[in-house]
Amino acid sequence: xxxxxxxxxxxxxxxxxxxxxxxxxAARFALLQQACDSPLGALSAPFAFLRTIPGITKAxxxxxxxxxxAAGERMLADAxxxxxxxxxxxxxxxxxxxxxxxxxxxxLFVLGDESLLGRPSIAVVGSRDHxxxxxxxxxxxxxxxxxxxxxxxxxxxRGIDAVAHAAALDAGGTTVGVLGNxxxxxxxxxxxxxxxxxxxxxALVSEYPPGERPRVFAFPRRNRLIxxxxxxxxxxxxxQGSGALITVGAALEQGRDVLAVPGxxxxxxxxxxNGLIRxxxxxxxxxxxx
Numbered sequence: 001x002x003x004x005x006x007x008x009x010x011x012x013x014x015x016x017x018x019x020x021x022x023x024x025x026a027a028r029f030a031l032l033q034q035a036c037d038s039p040l041g042a043l044s045a046p047f048a049f050l051r052t053i054p055g056i057t058k059a060x061x062x063x064x065x066x067x068x069x070a071a072g073e074r075m076l077a078d079a080x081x082x083x084x085x086x087x088x089x090x091x092x093x094x095x096x097x098x099x100x101x102x103x104x105x106x107x108l109f110v111l112g113d114e115s116l117l118g119r120p121s122i123a124v125v126g127s128r129d130h131x132x133x134x135x136x137x138x139x140x141x142x143x144x145x146x147x148x149x150x151x152x153x154x155x156x157x158r159g160i161d162a163v164a165h166a167a168a169l170d171a172g173g174t175t176v177g178v179l180g181n182x183x184x185x186x187x188x189x190x191x192x193x194x195x196x197x198x199x200x201x202x203a204l205v206s207e208y209p210p211g212e213r214p215r216v217f218a219f220p221r222r223n224r225l226i227x228x229x230x231x232x233x234x235x236x237x238x239x240q241g242s243g244a245l246i247t248v249g250a251a252l253e254q255g256r257d258v259l260a261v262p263g264x265x266x267x268x269x270x271x272x273x274n275g276l277i278r279x280x281x282x283x284x285x286x287x288x289x290x
Contacts, residue, residue, distance in 0.1 A: 013072030014039035015088060019106035020075070020209060021067045024060060026106055031055045032064065043067055075109075078210035084111040084183050093118070101228040101254050105207040111183050112203035116176050121151040122290065123230035123251070125223075125244040126160025127237040127269045134237035134269060137261045138163045141234050144287035146173030153178065153229050155222060156195065156204070158188050160236050160244075165198055175202040178226045180219040182212030220246050227251035234259045234284055238272030245272050248281075259284045 004012060018039045019029055035053045036042035042050075042064060050061035079086050087094045087108040095117040098104050110117065122145040126134060138160050145152050145168070152168035154161040156177035168175040177198045179187075183206055186192045198204055207225065208218065223246045227233050233251040235258070238244040251258050260281040263270025277283050284290060 009073075009076070010069070011038060011040055012086070012088065013076055014043050014069045016072035016075045016086070016107055016209075017067045017069050018042055018064065018072075020072075021063050023063055026103060028055060028060050029106060040069070043069060075209045079109050079183065082111060082184055082210060084109050084210065085114055086110075087114065087117075095229060097121075097230075098225065098228050101224060103224060104228075105225060108205055108207055109183050109210055110203055110205045111199045112201075113174070114203060116151050116174055116203045117205065117229060119151045119174075120149065121153045121176065121230040122148075123153045123226045123233040123247065124160070124164040125154055125226065125233060125235055125238075125247045126164075127239060127242055127244065128157055128159035128161075129239075129269065130159050130163070130237050131267060131269060133263065133267075134160060134261075135163050137263075138236045139167045140287070141236060141261065141284060141290065142167040142173070143171055144290045145234075146171040147287065148290065150231075151176055151202075153226055155180070155219075155226055155247075156191060156198070157243075158190060162191055162194055164236075165194060165202070169197060169201050176229065177202065177204045178222055178229070179204060179206040179208070180222040181214035182206055182208040183210045185211060185213060187214045219243065223247040224250040224254070227256055228254055230256065232257035232259060232290070234261065234290065235273050235276060235281075236261045237263060237269040238276075239268045240271045240275070242269075242272050245276075248276060257282065259289060 032042040152175045154164040165175045227250040258281045260273040260276040
C-alpha cells in the first residue's frame, strides 16, 4: 500500500470530498479543478468566485462550499481499515479502460487484487431469474473466457452474475465484481460467501464510498463500469427490459463488442437475448466465437 505524504493525503481527501459531492458530476468537477488548480483550492474558494466559473450554478457552488475535506479523509480511512485501496484517475493503477468511457468514474475503491482491473476482461451478465439452461450456458461462456486468459467481470447480483463469478474462480480463473453500493456492504445478503471469496481471490470494485448502502439509481450506473472494464460483453439470458440490456446499451455507447447466447423462443428469459441477435449482436455458439 502506498504511503502518501501529509500534503498528498490532504489533496486526496479533498479530491474525494469534492468528487463525490452529490449533484456535482464529472463535468462540473473538471471545471472546478481547472479554475481552482486543485481540489483543496476549490474547497477553499469563496462562493462569489465559484459563481464566476462558467457552468457552475448557484446550487453547485452551494454544494462545493458545503463539502467537507474530513468526509474525504473518512473515506480513505474506511477503505484502509478493510484492506482496500482508493484509486483516482491520475493514479498509475487506475484502469485505462475506464478513463476513456463517456462517463468515467471519479474514484474507485478496490478490495482484492487491483491489478485485475488492467487486464483483458470479458463481461458476463444476465437474468437474476435464470433457468438451468442459463446456468449451463454461463459456465460455457466463462470457461471460454478463462481458457483465453481473460478476467471475468460481472455485477455481483444474484442469478447469472453470481454464477459467472463462481464459475470463473472454480475454473482457476479470476474475476472482478462491480458493486452498486460501497465496499463492506453485502447486497444481496445471500451472496455473502461469494462476496468474501471474490474479495480474497479476485477483486471487488465500487465508485461509491465504503459503507454506502445500495440505492436503486446506483445499479444502472454500475452497469457502465461492467461493460467499460471489458473488451466484450456476453449476455446469458435476459428478459425484455432486463438490467442486462442496460449493460448492453452502455457497451455499445463505449464502442465495445456485444455477444448474446441464443435461447429457446418459448422462454421469457430468451426474449432479450434473441432480440439482441436479431438486431445484430454476435451469437455465442461456441468458445471460438468469444
